[in-house]
Amino acid sequence: MQQNTARTLAHGFSMAFDTISAIQTHVAKTIGDRTAFFGEPVKGIAGQFEIHALLKQQVSSFSYIGTLAILDSNGDLAGWSSSWPPEKINASSRRYFQSLKNDPQEIVAIGERDIDLASGEPVIVLARKIVNRDGLFIGVVTGAIPVDFFKREFAIVGPGPDIAAALLTRVGEPIVQKSSDGTIFEKRPDDSTQRHASVVSFADPGDGAARLVGLHELENYPLSVAVSQTYASALSRWRTQSLLVSLFVALVDTALIAFCYVSYRQGRAMARLASMEGRLARYDAMTGLANRIRFDETIRKLSKGQDDFSLFTLDLNLFKNVNDRFGHVIGDAVLKQLTVRLHRCVGPDDFIARLDGDEFAVIRMGDCDRASAQAFAERLIDVLTRPYDINGIRITLGISIGVVNTLDHGRDPDRLQSRVDLALYAVKDDGHQSIMFFDEALEKEASARRQLESDLRRAVRDNEFELYYQPILNIGSNRVAGFEALLRWRHPERGIVSPDAFIPAAEAIGLIVPLGEWVLHEACRAAAQWPVAVTVAVNLSPVQFESQDIYKVVVGALEKAGLPASRLEVEITESALLEAKEADAALHKLKEIGVAIALDDFGTGYASLAYLRRLPFKKLKIDKSFVRDMRASAESENIVRTVLELARRLDLTTVAEGVETEEHLAALREAGCMQAQGYLTGRPMPGSDVGAFLLNRSLRPSAPSSTAMEGASPSTEGLET
Incomplete structure (x- = not known):
């Protein structure tokens, strides 16, 4: 016993x-x-x-x-x-x-x-x-x-x-x-x-x-x-x-026979248990696929052999959103159906593994030339991206695939895995479902990314960042309603670096949190010194919601600067709302103390009217891609007018981004848009120029003239956090 x-x-x-x-x-x-x-x-x-x-x-x-x-x-x-x-x-x-x-x-x-x-x-x-x-x-x-x-x-x-x-x-x-x-x-x-x-x-x-x-x-x-x-x-x-x-001595013989039989059955049961436990250690319990331990064992064994093979790693784009929206039961059901489809795509000698929650690997034996691998990867995308029906819920997934093979990259298992990872990272960064074969250019890109990340760490340490402020115009009164704080990085060798280049890198290595906190404190400090009590808007990253108590950070910045909460606006994009589950509670708490919440780039992400009902938005910012095409595209004009009507019924302030011409401004005024921001309203300016700009504007009479702001001219769009 x-x-x-x-x-x-x-x-x-x-x-x-x-x-x-x-x-x-x-x-x-x-x-x-x-x-x-x-x-x-x-x-x-x-x-x-x-x-x-x-x-x-x-x-x-x-x-x-x-x-x-x-x-x-x-x-x-x-x-x-x-x-x-x-x-x-x-x-x-x-x-x-x-x-x-x-x-x-x-x-x-x-x-x-x-x-x-x-x-x-x-x-x-x-x-x-x-x-x-x-x-x-x-x-x-x-x-x-x-x-x-x-x-x-x-x-x-x-x-x-x-x-x-x-x-x-x-x-x-x-x-x-x-x-x-x-x-x-x-x-x-x-x-x-x-x-x-x-x-x-x-x-x-x-x-x-x-x-x-x-x-x-x-x-x-x-x-x-x-x-x-x-x-x-x-x-x-x-x-x-x-x-x-x-x-019961008369039953001794019978008892012995029974004992031997039970012992035999127990022995077999223990053997089955040991076999089952060995399997559980190397296989994914939910899908039945090999796990990372078994995958590592398999690829090392194959690498010692003579047969060529291709290695595919698959990532399910935004699968996290399926779990967040529908729950893990639905998410697990999708993965099980996907596993069945994977098995239908491979041959008897191929190998499938689930490496992580939404990452899979396929080792395909033979026919590992580039053309065959491309055809197989295309079949995977075709089969795996077809809609999944789970209890009446229709779910569609995107797939990104990285590919290497032994013909081009040798048989070292660590080298193969490292290179296929780089290929997968590259295709995921692209943001669309596609296939990426490793090539030397990826190593160069990785080297450039590595240098950028190193420079970013130095920039944070040496205070190479600064804030510029772009004015937001009240279309009806022709007055300044506020400014958006725009982050700029003055690289000592490369000059101004686009935020499109460094913000994703800052988020990936976690620097966006201290950087975003600095932006909040600096914007509040600057706004508290302006001669006119207009608002300042600051962009928030989803990483900030996940990594810190953003409510405490905002309150701390307001208190330190002595800025009323009513003068601060925080902007968040639709895609960020999908990534940051913690955003809902924080945004409601910020609204309660008087901070205004703006939904940025409305219509370009995963637009959902549920956000407008669930979250305490005060302002909608219409993306510049719709504004710039208003006169040339009836579809864009209809979208803008529909958004404006929706916002009016929900009692939301509307801001049009990317306003570059008088024609844009006139069309927006006619459609009932309340505020405008862009090249025409004023170029982004350093903090030291905001005070004089405000005083100069306050001395002018309010008039809905066709000229938005004197001295405004097209320039590089402001750099957002």
Whole structure:
């Protein structure tokens, strides 16, 4: 009995550690590859918001995983699943860190009972070494399993003072234990010959009672599970059974036959259980596809062979929105249908894996020339993007595919995975479903991106950013209603850098959060000093909603500047609303204190009237693409007029962007638009010029003249955050 219970517990614990090990292998490889490719230290790579999001997603997928963390070579916390940006913590004194850093042969270490870096709760830590391509130590990725998880698992051990259980270290020290007095297992038997024994005995150090102990080691981990019962209890049960046997001696032969049969069935059941657990460690439970562990094993095995193959990685564009809008039950059903379609596309020798929540891989054997790979990838897009019908809900997905093959890129598995990742990143950045084969230009683009990110970090450190302000005109009164704060980066060598180039990079590496916070504080500070009490509008990124309490940030900026909340407007795009689930509550709180909320670029994103009903918008900004085409395109003019009528009925202020000519302004005035912004209303100006501009405008009489603002001329559009 003791051995069977110990075996069951050990298998369950091993599977939990296997899950963390699989995640760590992926994270360690990702960090190692990126540090080598981009030339950035671990802290720079692991500190990016996308790495935090990856870790956070993994933790949320498994209830028994605590904090996932990445430490650099000095033991400083570089990134983790808990919050972003990471706190300042150093774990260099932890035993697992010292072991991995100082022992070149050790790849994985299990710490003894430890404290979670984020929650402070007792945990068992599994740590994996991160190395660069030269095999040198550059950091550690840790995963924690709360001690409470083991306590819950020990609940399967029967109650009573005679039965106890414990999770033991390799030296026999109890990490977690279940007993009546909590002191049963303090030391493992010293006899090394009993290390792999099924059942041993020893005297309990707590009460001196002799115990019968069943031991089972965790597969691949230096831990053991022990379950014990006192001899007195075991003998009592044996005496009772002996009495029954003596009363039914005539049935001994039958009982033996039954016992042998049951033992045989139990043996087969245990074998099936072991086989099932091995499969669960390498296959995705929901789709039945191979997981990342099995994928890594397969591609390494194939790379050692002689057969050529192509590797395809697939990303489901904006699949997160399906889960957010319809729930995980619908999202899971979509993934199951997609898996069925994938199987229909591949041959019997091909291999499919689910690498992450919305990322899949296909290894296609033979016919791996570029033309064949292109045809196969096109078939995947055709089949997988057809609508999915889930309980009457019609869902359409976009697919991005990266492709490499052994003919062009060799057989090194790490090189193949690194290159296919670059191809997939490139096609995802393009924003449309398509296919991308790796080529050398991608490495050049990655090098340029790496340089841009490095320059961005320097720019934040050296204060190379500044705000310009573009006036917004009240069309009816010809007065200035306010200004939009526009971010500009004056690069010391490249001059003005377009926000289209650096804002996505700042969001990807997490710099948009400190940068966006600076914009808020600087815009509020400047507006508080203007001689006329007009508004200032600031753009918010979805990353700011996900990474910080934006309500507190805004309130802090207002209080520090002494600016009334009624003079601040925050702008957010439709696509940002899809990405930031946390936006709803924050926007409602901001509205309550008087901050105006504007929906920017209306009609260009994933337009939904539900936003206008659900969120406290005060203003709609009509995208410049519709405004500029009003006279040339009846369709654009109809769209603008429809939006204006909708806003009028909802009592929303309307702002037309991209107003460049008198003709634009006249058409908007006729259609009933309230405010205008663009080249005609005034070019973006440095903060030092706003005061004089306002005083000059306030001295002029209000008149709906055809000239919007004297001195305004076409110039480069303002740079938005």
